[in-house]
Amino acid sequence: MEPILKIDNLKVSFMTSNGEVQAVRGVSFSVEKGEILGIVGESGSGKSVTSMSILHLLADTARIKEGSSIRFDEEELIGAPGKRMREIRGEKISMIFQDPMSSLNPLIPVGKQVAEMLREHHPDISKEEAKKAVLELFEKVRIPEPEKRFKCYPHEFSGGMRQRVMIAMALANKPELLIADEPTTALDVTIQDQILRQLRELEKEYGTSIIFITHDLGVVAELCDRVIVMYGGLIMEEAPIEEIFEHPSHPYTMGLLNSIPDMEQDKSVRLKPIPGSPPDMTNPPAGCPFAPRCPYARKLCGAELPEFIEVGEGHSSRCFLLYPDAPADENNPFRSEV
Amino acid sequence: MIRYFAKRLGIMLVALFLIMLLTFCIMHAVPGGPFTSDRNMSEEVEAALNAKYHLDRPLPEQFFEYVSGVLRGDLGPSYKYPGKEVNDFVENGFPVSARLGFVTIVFVLLAAIPMGILAAVKNGKWQDMLLMAVATIGVTIPSFVIASVLIYVFSFKLNVLPTYGLDTWKGYILPVVALGGYSISYMARLMRSSLLEVMGQDYIRTARAKGLSEIKVILKHAMRNALIPVVTVLGPTIANLLTGSFVIEKIFAIPGLGGYFVTSVSQRDYTTIMGVTIFYASFLMAMILLVDVFYCLIDPRIKYE
Numbered sequence: 001m002e003p004i005l006k007i008d009n010l011k012v013s014f015m016t017s018n019g020e021v022q023a024v025r026g027v028s029f030s031v032e033k034g035e036i037l038g039i040v041g042e043s044g045s046g047k048s049v050t051s052m053s054i055l056h057l058l059a060d061t062a063r064i065k066e067g068s069s070i071r072f073d074e075e076e077l078i079g080a081p082g083k084r085m086r087e088i089r090g091e092k093i094s095m096i097f098q099d100p101m102s103s104l105n106p107l108i109p110v111g112k113q114v115a116e117m118l119r120e121h122h123p124d125i126s127k128e129e130a131k132k133a134v135l136e137l138f139e140k141v142r143i144p145e146p147e148k149r150f151k152c153y154p155h156e157f158s159g160g161m162r163q164r165v166m167i168a169m170a171l172a173n174k175p176e177l178l179i180a181d182e183p184t185t186a187l188d189v190t191i192q193d194q195i196l197r198q199l200r201e202l203e204k205e206y207g208t209s210i211i212f213i214t215h216d217l218g219v220v221a222e223l224c225d226r227v228i229v230m231y232g233g234l235i236m237e238e239a240p241i242e243e244i245f246e247h248p249s250h251p252y253t254m255g256l257l258n259s260i261p262d263m264e265q266d267k268s269v270r271l272k273p274i275p276g277s278p279p280d281m282t283n284p285p286a287g288c289p290f291a292p293r294c295p296y297a298r299k300l301c302g303a304e305l306p307e308f309i310e311v312g313e314g315h316s317s318r319c320f321l322l323y324p325d326a327p328a329d330e331n332n333p334f335r336s337e338v
Numbered sequence: 339m340i341r342y343f344a345k346r347l348g349i350m351l352v353a354l355f356l357i358m359l360l361t362f363c364i365m366h367a368v369p370g371g372p373f374t375s376d377r378n379m380s381e382e383v384e385a386a387l388n389a390k391y392h393l394d395r396p397l398p399e400q401f402f403e404y405v406s407g408v409l410r411g412d413l414g415p416s417y418k419y420p421g422k423e424v425n426d427f428v429e430n431g432f433p434v435s436a437r438l439g440f441v442t443i444v445f446v447l448l449a450a451i452p453m454g455i456l457a458a459v460k461n462g463k464w465q466d467m468l469l470m471a472v473a474t475i476g477v478t479i480p481s482f483v484i485a486s487v488l489i490y491v492f493s494f495k496l497n498v499l500p501t502y503g504l505d506t507w508k509g510y511i512l513p514v515v516a517l518g519g520y521s522i523s524y525m526a527r528l529m530r531s532s533l534l535e536v537m538g539q540d541y542i543r544t545a546r547a548k549g550l551s552e553i554k555v556i557l558k559h560a561m562r563n564a565l566i567p568v569v570t571v572l573g574p575t576i577a578n579l580l581t582g583s584f585v586i587e588k589i590f591a592i593p594g595l596g597g598y599f600v601t602s603v604s605q606r607d608y609t610t611i612m613g614v615t616i617f618y619a620s621f622l623m624a625m626i627l628l629v630d631v632f633y634c635l636i637d638p639r640i641k642y643e
Contacts, residue, residue, distance in 0.1 A: 055547060057547060089549035103540045104544065105541040106563070106637070120554075155639045169544075169548070
């Protein structure tokens, strides 16, 4: 089956006064129909920029480099005219953003903001029909007393409720692809859990594919079918969900897993944060971007960028230590145990 | 809400009283009086005049006499124009100033808001640079200089527009441009920066992600938010323009409120100074109150307690 979205060699830079910031440096992945794909990475890894480029929502200073390709339903989106993009936005691909507090217009009642999504793409829907549809959506995302809430303004809602409004809005036109950019980061853990459950139910009901962007591997474990780990504008590892937790095949992924607290963990064992900070993307390193922070780094790692190689079924990684000719010494986490 | 505005009204009255007191004190601190600088006037005549208008009495007594007059709606007689009441000045002068002011406000809004929007949409491009350069000139050059240049060019050189009076619609053009120049520049800059700020907000990205066209994004989602700071300055600006710019009215010989005020100050026409000040102050405060009411209508987050 053809994937719903296929991104090939995406390169995005920002032109700033300090020079060119290479936020995304050649990212390729695809999303299958009905699949939930997680994109994990810390701030500045390029995960949000990747998602924003799909709908052309990047800032004016951003440049998508030649040779990049984003194909949605076999249609090339890079270079697509503005009119076509507006038809796709909200109708075929919709987005949920990180901060529900600021993502809704403070001066417009929430019901109207959701109805606008419907009527923009289906102008023949009457106001009453749109309202009815919005009330149904509110019910679906479990907003209590939808009729009463319809006329409320965003400031009268809690963060979780606003995010439900955003989800209702995003699903209004039953899109084929939903991009959720850290939708639960700004919310309480209990609310986070409800929102995740809701997304999963809605995915089942509508068959919508979802790209779920987060920095939280725990959230990925609960929701996603497959996961991509990004670092320094590159994909470091890509694997089915069980694989990433059972056989992490990149030192960065292992670092991320080690920094998740475990309930059963011995209290005397401290969490292991990854030392150092992400690379400066105005001047990206020639080698593996993670090399300066990697406990297993060799000389070669700082000089050359490893290829993205397959290590298992649907599982690929970008690390020299996985190469067949890599030294199997005690400082190679992938060989020493064999 | 009603309680809030009642309280505001009370505060306004207190402020008005303080303004009267302060103006009265400053006015009397300035040397000379309404009858000192005139032609050689014998001391007996001056004393008689002072006595007639109770100017020989202690200042506190004069003040309270004046305030009680104001409370009855009587702004007192003019000391300089015998037989004229200050109320007449306000009644005759204000409509003229207000008419000019109203035309100016309409002109300012019609020019400044589109200018600001255009500059914001073309941020950093030549249209933006040009508009903002013009706006900077407008803010920095005083209105009387603009007025003089306009008169020189359009009245003396080209001879197409009258230099004074408001008898025909042509007469309005130069005073309106000179009077509105500053406000246009100021508001266009404000509109631009406010719209630029709003356009960077998350909810604008949401609106774009919905598939709205850029025009709809600006008109339906950005404008109302961006207008809030503009409305803030609109109150004082309207009060300022409606009550007349003293300088512009003087230059174009427009018989508005401003003209009376300027002459009254140089002539120590105490009652006229007080009268016009009180009128201007009340009008300004009323406008600010009106703006606050207007806020409620634009922004549902604002609730007055």
